Amino acid sequence: MKQEIITLIATVIFVALLAACGSRPESISSNSANKGARVVIALKPDKNPDQMIAERGSLEKYLSEKLGKPVEIIIPLSAAVINEGFANGTIDIGYLSANDLINAKDAELLLVGEINGKTTYKSYWLSLKEKPYTKIEDLKGKPVAFASKTSTSGFIIPLWDLRKRNLISEKADPEEFFGAGNVFFGTGYVSAVERVLNGQSEAAAVSYYVLDENKHLTEEQRSKLKKVQEQGDVPTHIIAVRKTLTGEERNKLRQALLSLNDPANTELRDKLFTSKLVEADQQEHLRPLKEALSIMPK
Numbered sequence: 001m002k003q004e005i006i007t008l009i010a011t012v013i014f015v016a017l018l019a020a021c022g023s024r025p026e027s028i029s030s031n032s033a034n035k036g037a038r039v040v041i042a043l044k045p046d047k048n049p050d051q052m053i054a055e056r057g058s059l060e061k062y063l064s065e066k067l068g069k070p071v072e073i074i075i076p077l078s079a080a081v082i083n084e085g086f087a088n089g090t091i092d093i094g095y096l097s098a099n100d101l102i103n104a105k106d107a108e109l110l111l112v113g114e115i116n117g118k119t120t121y122k123s124y125w126l127s128l129k130e131k132p133y134t135k136i137e138d139l140k141g142k143p144v145a146f147a148s149k150t151s152t153s154g155f156i157i158p159l160w161d162l163r164k165r166n167l168i169s170e171k172a173d174p175e176e177f178f179g180a181g182n183v184f185f186g187t188g189y190v191s192a193v194e195r196v197l198n199g200q201s202e203a204a205a206v207s208y209y210v211l212d213e214n215k216h217l218t219e220e221q222r223s224k225l226k227k228v229q230e231q232g233d234v235p236t237h238i239i240a241v242r243k244t245l246t247g248e249e250r251n252k253l254r255q256a257l258l259s260l261n262d263p264a265n266t267e268l269r270d271k272l273f274t275s276k277l278v279e280a281d282q283q284e285h286l287r288p289l290k291e292a293l294s295i296m297p298k
Contacts, residue, residue: 038070039063039253041093042082043272044100044188055271062268066256078187079150083107086242093242093253095273097152098235098289101282106243109282110254113236113275119285120233122208123153123161128196129226133203136165136229142202143182145192146174151205152289153234154189158205160292161231172296189216197221203228209274233288237274254279 041063043056056073063071074091076082079100085091086106094100094107101109115121125144127133147154162168168176174183184201186192189210195201210216211225239257241250260269261276269277 038072039067039093040072040074040085040091041095042074042076042085042091043095044075044079044082044097055268058268059272062260062265063256066259067252079103086240089242089244091242092245093257094240096238096240097150098238098286099150099152099156099293101238101240102286102289102293103150104240107240108243109238109280109285110241110250111239111257111277112280112285113238113273114278115236115275119236119278119280120288121153121236122230122232123157123205123234124208124211124230125158125203125205125228126193126196126211126225127203127228128224131202131226133228136162136167139203139228140167140177141179141182143184143200144174144178145184145186145195145201145204147186147189147192147204147206149185151188153207153232154192154205155185156289156292156296157231157234160295163295170295193217193221193225197224207234213274215271215274235285235287235289238285239273239277 041059056075060071060073076085079094079096080103082091082094082096082100083104083106086094086104093110094104096104096107101107112119125136125139133139146158149155159168159172159174162174162177163170163172168174175181184192184195186195189204189206192201192204192206193210193216196204208230211222211227214222217225241253245253257277259265260273266276269275
């Protein structure tokens, strides 16, 4: 318990400092005369903080060289902070889930991730390998962790799946199935999985790549976990751009980010954005999630 408290305090301080550093950035505008302004890119805090600090610096350096102007990467406390930045012009680019983009009234899809030729992926329920669970029904009345209340693969799609299976009612309250007080919401995939690893939760809802790929957890952590069930399809994560950033500035950002697909840059790309970056139609990309959200209580 003592170690958990220390880790939590360290994480909060880390994210708060990053948010403070980027709380009032001078962001670029669509005015071409504003050549010297910085580009501000916001990432959701869904990975290990130490990892994100190193990756942030590498991306800042790479994009600064490509764009010929300073680039600042910030990691706000939540997607709501990113959406506020889009609205007031202090954030230019945000790496978001599909659900976050639906809630972002002042941003539009710029690029999406492509995984094995598809722009959708699966959501997983994970548990410890030694647990007897083989399907979602086995978790009835058990304590579980969702990645966050806004996570597409770590909450919205798993909740939709519970509703489709008639395991919860039209109220779409997960406690109907898992039990009162048995539902925890984290601040990202890692925070949810850590509850499984330390015995506080029996299962966690996360993206498939948390288990299948070496990007969020250590090899030791992954070796202790198994997939209980998968659900989806889940629209891949989105690189969104604020609506007021248009024309040549937007195109330069798009091309700079697409250059991460070059073979020499894929390691950095995958650490930050998980997969290949491609262009996509916003309405079509968001369609599976909008179907899921349609059954949620208003």
